Amino acid sequence: MKAETREQQTQSSLVDRFNRRIDYLRISVTDRCDLRCVYCMSEDMQFVPRSQLLTLEELYRVGKAFVDMGVNKIRITGGEPLTRRGIMQLFQSLGTLDGLQDLTLTTNGTLLKQHARALKAAGVTRINISLDTLRAERFHSITRIGDICRTLAGIDAALDAGFQRVKINSVILKNRNHDEIPDLVAFAEHRGMDISFIEEMPLGEIGDHNRAELFYSSDQVLQDLQRHYDLIPTTETSGGPARYHRINGSDTRVGFISPHSHNFCEQCNRVRLTAEGRLLLCLGQEHSKDLRRVVRANPLNEEPLRKAIIDAMQIKPKGHDFDITAQPVLFRHMNVTGG
Secondary structure: OOOOOHHHHHHHOEEOOOOOEEOEEEEEOOOOOOOOOOOOOOOOOOOOOHHHOOOHHHHHHHHHHHHHOOOOEEEEEOOOHHHOOOHHHHHHHHOOOOOOOEEEEEEOOOOHHHHHHHHHHHOOOEEEEEOOOOOHHHHHHHHOOOOHHHHHHHHHHHHHHOOOEEEEEEEOEOOOOHHHHHHHHHHHHHOOOEEEEEOOOOOOOOOOOOHHHHEOOHHHHHHHHHOOOOEEEEOOOOOOOOEEEEEOOOOOEEEEEOOOOOOOHHHOOEEEEOOOOEEEOOOOOOOEEEHHHHHHHOOOOOHHHHHHHHHHHHHOOOOOOOOOOOOOOOOOOHHHHOO
């Protein structure tokens, strides 16, 4: 991957009506997953028919169009991305794009043992791995069906493969796993990884718990950690919404993603492509553009796709309306939205 040129930045930048430059695209390649995390999807989840998903070639076309217009970071998400048949083809294709500086993956880690080295060879720079607990029984409870040994083996494989960064993502729920916050940081620090703590997002009916009752804010997480660690605020960024602290004397960064307690919409630089080709302009709103229709109506002409993307910037909202105390306004689950 080559660095974005100044000419590309000035001539091809995507800017919304609030003068925010969009340089980050999250691509969901599937809504399917081999786990059933309680905060992500319902237990009897109905998945999109495979015939409605964008093909790998179509996903690449959309990704390339965004990079041609100034996007320099793409994150592949799901569902669980590595369950998508032939997915390495997409990583390999995206990894060759001029101007793409950061090709990253969000995964639950269960299939990383098989794929970590191939991902590194394809050009993946960083990996985020979901891990909400270090206890096997609790892991099985939160994921409904998961075996923690597979995720831990995936973490080891990612570290062995030598990515620029390997990070843990942990969703914290009160009285479910909030007592493990210091242990999760110690786990990450011992292995030279970063870790981000994420407030649960009210997307979709999950039927497992009352989100307001189990909500645990980033401020509470920080207070818990300050009893154990000397944390130094930093202006570092990984291109997303996380606010980072450094552990004094360590290379590990502790991030906080806080859609409720510290709204991050003002500087939003990203859009999301769902697996069926819907371009979501906001995580917490339904403003969207159907890119699947555009791509399939114009198989040999990229200009309509470029125009659709540019036009979509004008409907990107100022921010989300998350309310942890209300029933979800959005019935779109997190696995559909894309990580």
